[in-house]
Amino acid sequence: MSAPTTSDAPDPALRRSAAEIGRTPTGPRALPPLRPQPQVPAPAEVDTVLPTGLRVIAVRRPGVPMVELRLRIPFSDSDPRHAAVAEVLASTVLSGTERRSRVSLDDDLAGVGGEMGFSVDPERLAASGHALAEGLPTLLDVAADVLTSATYPADEVERERERLAERIQVAAAQPSVIARRALQRHRYGDHPVTREMPEVDEVAGVGTDDLLAMHRRMVVPSGSVLVLVGDLDPDEAVAAVQAALAPWDTPGDASVLPRLPELHGSDLLLVDRPGAVQSQLRLSAAAIPRTDHRYPALQLANLAFGGYFSSRLVENLREDKGYTYHASSSLEFDPYGAALLVETDCASEVTAAALLEMRYELGRVAVLPPSASELESARRYAIGSLLISMTTQAGLASTLAGLAGVGLSSEWVREHPQRLEAVTDDEVAAAAAEFFAPARFTGVVVADAATSAAPLSALGGIRVPGESSGS
Amino acid sequence: MSTAALPPIPGAAPAPPSSLGSTSGAARHRLTLDNGLRVLLAPDRSNPVVGVAVHVDVGFRSEPEGRTGFAHLFEHLMFQGSESLEKLSHFRHVQGSGGVFNGSTHQDYTDYFEILPAAALERGLFLEADRLRAPKLTEENLANQIDVVKEEIRLNVLNRPYGGFPWILLPPVLYSTFANAHNGYGDFTDLERSSLDDAAAFFDAYYAPGNAVLTVVGDFDVSDAAELVERHFGDIPARAVPTRPSFAEPGPDGERFESVVDAHAPLPALALGYRMPDPGTDLPGYLAHAVLASLLTDGEAARLTQRLVYGDGLVTDLSASAGLMGAPLDARDPDTFTITAVHPDGVEPRRVTDAVDAELATLGADGPDPEELRRVTARWSSALYREHDRLMNRMLALGSAELVHGRAELSDELPAAIAALTPEAVATAASSLRPDARALLVLTPGADA
Numbered sequence: 001m002s003a004p005t006t007s008d009a010p011d012p013a014l015r016r017s018a019a020e021i022g023r024t025p026t027g028p029r030a031l032p033p034l035r036p037q038p039q040v041p042a043p044a045e046v047d048t049v050l051p052t053g054l055r056v057i058a059v060r061r062p063g064v065p066m067v068e069l070r071l072r073i074p075f076s077d078s079d080p081r082h083a084a085v086a087e088v089l090a091s092t093v094l095s096g097t098e099r100r101s102r103v104s105l106d107d108d109l110a111g112v113g114g115e116m117g118f119s120v121d122p123e124r125l126a127a128s129g130h131a132l133a134e135g136l137p138t139l140l141d142v143a144a145d146v147l148t149s150a151t152y153p154a155d156e157v158e159r160e161r162e163r164l165a166e167r168i169q170v171a172a173a174q175p176s177v178i179a180r181r182a183l184q185r186h187r188y189g190d191h192p193v194t195r196e197m198p199e200v201d202e203v204a205g206v207g208t209d210d211l212l213a214m215h216r217r218m219v220v221p222s223g224s225v226l227v228l229v230g231d232l233d234p235d236e237a238v239a240a241v242q243a244a245l246a247p248w249d250t251p252g253d254a255s256v257l258p259r260l261p262e263l264h265g266s267d268l269l270l271v272d273r274p275g276a277v278q279s280q281l282r283l284s285a286a287a288i289p290r291t292d293h294r295y296p297a298l299q300l301a302n303l304a305f306g307g308y309f310s311s312r313l314v315e316n317l318r319e320d321k322g323y324t325y326h327a328s329s330s331l332e333f334d335p336y337g338a339a340l341l342v343e344t345d346c347a348s349e350v351t352a353a354a355l356l357e358m359r360y361e362l363g364r365v366a367v368l369p370p371s372a373s374e375l376e377s378a379r380r381y382a383i384g385s386l387l388i389s390m391t392t393q394a395g396l397a398s399t400l401a402g403l404a405g406v407g408l409s410s411e412w413v414r415e416h417p418q419r420l421e422a423v424t425d426d427e428v429a430a431a432a433a434e435f436f437a438p439a440r441f442t443g444v445v446v447a448d449a450a451t452s453a454a455p456l457s458a459l460g461g462i463r464v465p466g467e468s469s470g471s
Numbered sequence: 472m473s474t475a476a477l478p479p480i481p482g483a484a485p486a487p488p489s490s491l492g493s494t495s496g497a498a499r500h501r502l503t504l505d506n507g508l509r510v511l512l513a514p515d516r517s518n519p520v521v522g523v524a525v526h527v528d529v530g531f532r533s534e535p536e537g538r539t540g541f542a543h544l545f546e547h548l549m550f551q552g553s554e555s556l557e558k559l560s561h562f563r564h565v566q567g568s569g570g571v572f573n574g575s576t577h578q579d580y581t582d583y584f585e586i587l588p589a590a591a592l593e594r595g596l597f598l599e600a601d602r603l604r605a606p607k608l609t610e611e612n613l614a615n616q617i618d619v620v621k622e623e624i625r626l627n628v629l630n631r632p633y634g635g636f637p638w639i640l641l642p643p644v645l646y647s648t649f650a651n652a653h654n655g656y657g658d659f660t661d662l663e664r665s666s667l668d669d670a671a672a673f674f675d676a677y678y679a680p681g682n683a684v685l686t687v688v689g690d691f692d693v694s695d696a697a698e699l700v701e702r703h704f705g706d707i708p709a710r711a712v713p714t715r716p717s718f719a720e721p722g723p724d725g726e727r728f729e730s731v732v733d734a735h736a737p738l739p740a741l742a743l744g745y746r747m748p749d750p751g752t753d754l755p756g757y758l759a760h761a762v763l764a765s766l767l768t769d770g771e772a773a774r775l776t777q778r779l780v781y782g783d784g785l786v787t788d789l790s791a792s793a794g795l796m797g798a799p800l801d802a803r804d805p806d807t808f809t810i811t812a813v814h815p816d817g818v819e820p821r822r823v824t825d826a827v828d829a830e831l832a833t834l835g836a837d838g839p840d841p842e843e844l845r846r847v848t849a850r851w852s853s854a855l856y857r858e859h860d861r862l863m864n865r866m867l868a869l870g871s872a873e874l875v876h877g878r879a880e881l882s883d884e885l886p887a888a889i890a891a892l893t894p895e896a897v898a899t900a901a902s903s904l905r906p907d908a909r910a911l912l913v914l915t916p917g918a919d920a
Contacts, residue, residue: 015671015672015675016671016675017668017671018608018609018667018668018670018671020671021605021606021608021671021674021675022553022554022605022606022607022608023554023605024554024604024605026706027554028554028555029554029555029597029601030555031555031564031594031597032593032594032597033594034568034590034591034594035589035590035591035592035593036590037519037588037589037590038519038589038590038690039519040518040519063517063518063860064856064857064859064860065856066853066856066857066860094771102771103771103772103777105771106770106771106772107772107846110770110772110846110847110849110850111845111846111849112849113849113850113852113853113854113856114850114853115770115850115853130853130857131853132849132852132853132856159780159781159784162784163780163787163788166738166787166813166815167787167788169737169738170632170736170737170738170787170813172737173632173735173736173737174631174632175630175631275734276630277625277629277630278622278625278626278629278630308566309562309566309572310559310562310563310566310567315559318619319558319559319615319619320615322614322615322616322617322618322619322622323618323622324619324622325619325620325622325623325625325626326622326626345622345625345626345630346622347621347622347625376567377563377566377567380566380567380568380569381566381567381569381570383569383588384568384569384570384587384588384591385569385570385571387518387519387520387569387588388520388569388570388571388586388588391518391520391861391862392860392861393857393860394857394860394861395861
């Protein structure tokens with residue numbers, strides 16, 4: 001059957017063909033020009049450091065009667081047990097305080113339409129929360145309570161440990177997580193940055209004493225940043241933070257991630273996932289931080305290469321070849337620098353072909369730089385998407401917290417469009433040639449080795465495991 | 472243009488729980504073009520950004536038997552070029568104007584949209600009008616997008632643990648008719664059989680201007696935007712609007728049971744599916760289910776979370792949802808209330824469902840504590856505020872409410888309507904989730920895990 005079953009579907013004889021549908025008597029029409037873009041004044045903001053060493057950024061954005069909170073505490077340690085203890089800490093820090101039980105913490109937040117959550121990665125412990133604007137005092141009171149007197153009750157810790165172990169088991173089965181773990185090990189060896197998720201057995205040994213000790217030692221205000229964005233007065237909000245968080249005065253400085261090993265080009269690593277119907281390709285190379293004068297040029301070169309849908313990588317792999325639903329190139333930042341990450345997931349049978357096209361596009365952008373129109377499109381996108389991402393309270397709060405983590409402020413965001421406007425074709429060509437040269441890349445391919453190893457070996461530049469890990 | 476411009480909708484509904492006023496951009500203006508296209512203009516000048524969305528009144532429940540996944544495949548084709556736009560031009564023009572775009576296929580509608588800097592309003596309207604007027608449907612693009620959709624399905628369903636759980640796997644247990652039960656992503660064999668003729672017939676039948684709603688939001692002048700809409704959409708010829716079928720079917724007369732094996736899942740899981748009241752005839756009853764879902768599983772103090780995760784330790788992860796796709800009011804009747812649980816190997820599924828039944832019986836008999844209910848509704852208000860702070864979400868909520876329920880205002884009124892629900896209404900909702908009228912789907916890990 002080829003016609004939809006509606007009671008009044010057009011008579012098949014009268015139906016138009018696909019070709020007829022795509023034509024009108026008027027013919028193709030011209031794309032309307034852009035109009036002038038309205039400018040808006042910067043929102044009222046206070047960015048200050050409290051006596052405890054906590055940096056506080058408060059921004060007024062009254063779109064909805066809400067307030068967003070982001071707290072970011074540098075939280076790195078080279079102890080191999082660190083990731084497991086930190087993960088349990090993030091899962092149990094809201095399990096109770098000297099003043100509140102787990103349930104009453106949640107009830108108090110719910111009463112002001114609020115929520116709060118903690119998460120940890122190798123770089124930082126982060127809290128993210130929000131509440132109705134009138135509930136800011138409650139939100140800050142809960143935050144202060146947790147930061148100064150989390151108790152990590154033994155029974156709560158035991159249960160969360162079990163749940164966490166099960167969640168790790170679930171996550172570790174995700175192809176994207178398998179690929180990420182393999183890439184981190186391949187790129188950075190055993191540097192702390194690789195410990196994004198602990199192993200199940202590492203979590204089992206974590207107890208209340210470990211958590212209280214870590215909390216005392218590492219949950220500190222100095223070097224941390226708190227961001228509030230929403231329907232608030234920035235000066236009053238900072239005063240409210242200062243009053244509420246005054247008891248959070250644990251001495252010491254927050255612990256910053258050690259410098260990452262330098263990335264060099266090397267053979268990719270094939271990781272066998274027997275029977276997989278889809279493969280993960282992850283390529284990576286050294287890049288530069290936002291503070292580098294070449295960064296705006298690299299940002300535009302990356303967009304044109306694979307940083308958005310209208311890029312060479314996506315148009316080739318997805319729209320031309322149909323190998324993938326998703327392909328992208330992005331910049332991953334750390335406190336010192338950045339790395340390029342080029343990734344796609346493709347059907348198993350085209351794994352080698354997709355890798356060939358990725359390498360081809362890397363080489364092409366290095367020697368045949370983006371054209372003037374590719375560059376202009378990337379520039380408009382970079383400026384427009386930055387504008388759009390900053391129009392929500394939550395987006396602005398997260399952006400500012402992220403930038404604060406690498407020592408930047410809202411001034412950087414405000415000035416960035418001008419930097420992007422000033423980038424020349426030659427600067428983009430130079431960045432593309434410098435950073436996208438295929439020989440600079442390393443990475444991993446997670447695939448069914450039985451079907452993919454031979455064609456990948458034929459391409460070369462990839463280390464294939466001697467024998468399958470399965471069966 | 473036959474204009475029915477309405478004054479801004481007054482705050483007819485009770486004020487939200489916060490005294491701080493209503494969502495920004497509450498002004499709404501409506502037009503209907505001569506070709507039948509309904510237009511909703513919602514200006515909001517707080518940021519120099521605009522949004523354009525087209526909601527078409529066809530979703531995956533309307534696709535014909537033998538063509539599962541066709542509504543979604545067709546959505547992909549609509550990005551592949553139109554009379555004035557070569558393949559890839561749509562993406563390039565949106566992004567090259569500084570904007571972002573997407574489209575999605577739901578049970579009862581398909582949406583297409585972009586968010587752009589205000590300077591690009593006319594461009595956004597042009598792009599949407601061109602493909603609604605004359606999309607370029609070609610064999611080459613069809614073949615390419617069948618491949619892309621298959622990759623999307625491998626990524627989101629076949630190659631991951633719990634792929635399609637429960638939204639693809641539960642409907643065939645709960646429902647009997649093809650429309651309600653089938654897989655909206657589609658079977659590969661059906662996708663591969665799809666022809667260009669199918670695409671032409673689908674477009675002519677469903678993509679008539681009278682079968683769509685155009686929503687424009689953000690930083691614009693209303694009369695200017697109305698003029699631009701007429702300029703770009705006004706000469707799309709009117710076509711017959713299909714009669715919307717009813718998807719009604721009787722509810723289950725017992726517990727319907729199925730089990731599936733998931734080769735990638737490390738832990739067993741189960742999903743319960745129940746029917747919900749028709750939001751078109753019993754909106755409070757429907758919303759009581761949405762609040763019930765929050766009472767059961769949202770937050771540390773939630774009833775089922777307390778009982779199953781913290782009390783008995785029967786369950787690792789737990790979620791309840793009013794609406795098959797996770798959001799309330801996203802579909803017309805019939806829609807599904809789901810409870811999903813991931814649990815350790817040693818736990819019998821029946822222990823979990825017995826505990827769910829016991830908690831629902833308690834809630835049905837006693838209702839929620841008023842303070843417990845107040846906390847849940849406060850969280851609902853703040854969740855809706857946050858969602859609508861993002862122009863894209865506000866636009867999509869307005870457009871889908873206008874198309875699916877005939878009233879964009881529904882989206883604005885939700886916080887107040889939810890705040891007005893009584894403990895008795897929630898108790899009634901809990902009582903309606905009966906063990907002898909539901910679907911139970913049990914998922915067991917396969918050998919691969």
